[in-house]
Amino acid sequence: MWLCNSSIGRKVVMSVTGLALILFLTFHGSMNLVALFSKEGYNMICEFLGANWYAVAATLALAGLAVLHILYAFWLTLQNYRARGKDRYAVTDTPKKVEWASQNMLALGVVIVLGLALHLFNFWYNMMFAELIHQPMMGGIHAADGYGYIAQTFSNPVYVVLYVIWLLALWFHLTHGFWSAIQTLGWNGKVWFNRWHIISVVYSTVLVLMFLVVVAKFALCGAC
Amino acid sequence: MDKNISFKLRYWRQNGPKDKGHFDEREMKDIPGDTSFLEMLDILNEELVSEGKEPFVFDHDCREGICGMCSLYINGTPHGKTERGATTCQLYMRKFKDGDTITVEPWRSAGFPVIKDCMVDRTAFDKIIQAGGYVTARTGQPQDANAILIPKQDADEAMDCASCIGCGACVAACKNGSAMLFVSSKVSQLALLPQGRPEAARRAKAMVAKMDELGFGNCTNTRACEAVCPKCESIANIARLNREFIAAKLND
Ligand code: HEM
Ligand code: SF4
Ligand code: FES
Numbered sequence: 001m002w003l004c005n006s007s008i009g010r011k012v013v014m015s016v017t018g019l020a021l022i023l024f025l026t027f028h029g030s031m032n033l034v035a036l037f038s039k040e041g042y043n044m045i046c047e048f049l050g051a052n053w054y055a056v057a058a059t060l061a062l063a064g065l066a067v068l069h070i071l072y073a074f075w076l077t078l079q080n081y082r083a084r085g086k087d088r089y090a091v092t093d094t095p096k097k098v099e100w101a102s103q104n105m106l107a108l109g110v111v112i113v114l115g116l117a118l119h120l121f122n123f124w125y126n127m128m129f130a131e132l133i134h135q136p137m138m139g140g141i142h143a144a145d146g147y148g149y150i151a152q153t154f155s156n157p158v159y160v161v162l163y164v165i166w167l168l169a170l171w172f173h174l175t176h177g178f179w180s181a182i183q184t185l186g187w188n189g190k191v192w193f194n195r196w197h198i199i200s201v202v203y204s205t206v207l208v209l210m211f212l213v214v215v216a217k218f219a220l221c222g223a224c
Numbered sequence: 225m226d227k228n229i230s231f232k233l234r235y236w237r238q239n240g241p242k243d244k245g246h247f248d249e250r251e252m253k254d255i256p257g258d259t260s261f262l263e264m265l266d267i268l269n270e271e272l273v274s275e276g277k278e279p280f281v282f283d284h285d286c287r288e289g290i291c292g293m294c295s296l297y298i299n300g301t302p303h304g305k306t307e308r309g310a311t312t313c314q315l316y317m318r319k320f321k322d323g324d325t326i327t328v329e330p331w332r333s334a335g336f337p338v339i340k341d342c343m344v345d346r347t348a349f350d351k352i353i354q355a356g357g358y359v360t361a362r363t364g365q366p367q368d369a370n371a372i373l374i375p376k377q378d379a380d381e382a383m384d385c386a387s388c389i390g391c392g393a394c395v396a397a398c399k400n401g402s403a404m405l406f407v408s409s410k411v412s413q414l415a416l417l418p419q420g421r422p423e424a425a426r427r428a429k430a431m432v433a434k435m436d437e438l439g440f441g442n443c444t445n446t447r448a449c450e451a452v453c454p455k456c457e458s459i460a461n462i463a464r465l466n467r468e469f470i471a472a473k474l475n476d
Contacts, residue, residue, distance in 0.1 A: 002473045005436075006432060006433065006436055006469075006473075007402075007404075007432065007435070007436050007440075007441070007442040007443070008432060008465075008466055008469045008470065009473070010442055011442055011443065011444075011466075012470060076442045076444075079441060079442060080399070080400035080401065080402070080441035080442055080444070082334060082439070082441075083333070083334050083335065083400060083401030083402065083439055083440055083441030083442075084332075084333060084334065084398075084399060084400065084401040084441065085332055085333050085334035085335075085401065086334075087245070087332045088332065089297060089300065089329055089332055090234075090247070090327060090329060091299055091300040091327045091329070092300045093299060093300030093301050094300075094448070095301075095397075095447075095448055095451030095452060096451075097447055097451050098446050098447055098448050098451060099446070099447075102444060102445060102446040102447070103399055103446055105444060176445075179445075180444065180445040183445050183459070183462070183463050183466070184445070184466060185466065185470065186463050186464070186465075186466035186467030186468075186469075186470055187463070187467075188459075188460065188463035189460045189463060189464070190458060190460045193459075193460065
């Protein structure tokens with residue numbers, strides 16, 4: 001199967017799963033913005049995406065994408081490390097146009113996984129999982145009160161700092177990842193290169209800001 | 225006349241692919257600025273030979289920037305800090321300063337095992353070309369120039385891709401040991417022309433399969449390759465190869 005045993009095929013898997021994750025983040029970020037304006041509106045979304053069959057199915061599909069992306073990431077990085085050979089250069093002078101993120105995608109990815117684990121523990125475990133095991137009050141707040149969990153989490157400055165680091169890593173990952181995914185699919189050329197590059201930076205920045213403003217609002221003035 | 229410079233040269237010695245290898249050092253004295261880098265190494269070798277020592281081994285052939293044999297990793301950059309569009313043999317000592325330390329290493333990549341010192345085995349590139357980098361039909365005598373109409377833009381682009389000299393600097397610069405810039409240039413030079421289209425799908429698949437089999441890495445679009453390519457090949461070629469390859473696989 002070419003998606004496993006050819007280098008471009010493996011890259012296509014990285015690219016398609018990566019783009020699907022970006023699409024998911026776009027929905028997730030847009031829904032979070034509701035929490036800035038309306039507690040009721042946000043909790044309605046939380047209830048809609050609680051332990052219903054479609055929300056659980058979508059969560060499983062999403063987890064599948066993430067697992068594929070992560071497994072392929074380690075696989076590709078290991079192959080690339082081998083292809084580089086045992087002997088390393090004594091002196092290296094990385095060209096200026098090489099983005100730092102492009103050479104550190106796995107490290108950034110690992111930071112993202114750690115942040116994700118924390119995030120699932122803070123929210124998913126107390127919300128969807130709590131409902132699935134019929135213990136809606138497991139986290140001390142009702143499982144459908146997403147707004148309450150946001151307020152609780154970001155009243156703790158340690159979490160605020162960790163989430164900001166997490167979002168920063170995501171920003172770096174995506175400024176490279178977005179255009180790289182398009183390039184991998186072959187939709188690029190001498191003219192489109194700069195366009196995709198700018199679109200990547202702008203899109204990643206807007207996406208990460210959508211998450212950051214929610215963190216900032218609840219960190220600075222709680223549920224006010 | 226450029227002025228003469230003196231500097232410390234650190235050059236890699238390695239007795240075959242299995243040897244661990246080490247740097248040798250030598251103070252080079254009064255080298256004229258208009259000496260080419262390879263001529264400077266000739267001076268080094270004359271000194272070594274006259275002292276009864278083994279000369280330093282490095283690859284070279286045309287010494288005019290067209291054959292792609294010269295292949296030195298100089299102070300952290302493949303082909304050194306030439307103007308882009310030039311190879312090691314086109315690098316002149318006036319680019320360096322008096323008192324510099326100049327470190328010379330071979331291309332380091334699993335796909336290019338060291339033969340001796342800074343000479344590496346680039347047969348892998350020949351094998352990739354043999355896998356499909358050609359047109360199988362006998363072309364006979366040159367055709368009338370207007371028999372097959374090709375837009376000037378396409379002809380120029382194909383020519384730019386064809387100017388890749390197979391030096392391997394792209395692999396040497398890549399943290400993933402990927403040969404995608406080379407392979408994509410060689411696929412593009414034919415894919416852009418009507419004569420190359422009939423076999424384009426087969427060619428892309430065969431050359432990528434050979435590249436993978438020989439252990440080159442997966443491209444992560446770092447762009448280190450195009451930054452050092454002496455022929456200024458662009459990663460637009462890589463996007464084109466990806467298109468050709470994905471379309472070919474989807475049509476299987
Ligand atoms: C929300 C989470 C994530 C998103 C949206 C995302 C998105 C992307 C995108 C779009 C690419 C570019 C694909 C390409 O170059 O074709 C990419 C590449 C990559 N990602 Fe992620 N990623 C995420 C999480 C992760 C995680 C958790 C890891 C690893 C533990 C990871 C590791 C990598 C690596 C190593 C690459 C480079 C692979 C390559 O270019 O060959 N990513 N990511
Ligand atoms: S693409 Fe450029 S760096 Fe790579 S082999 Fe061809 S000429 Fe050399
Ligand atoms: S020796 Fe031929 S390109 Fe340098």
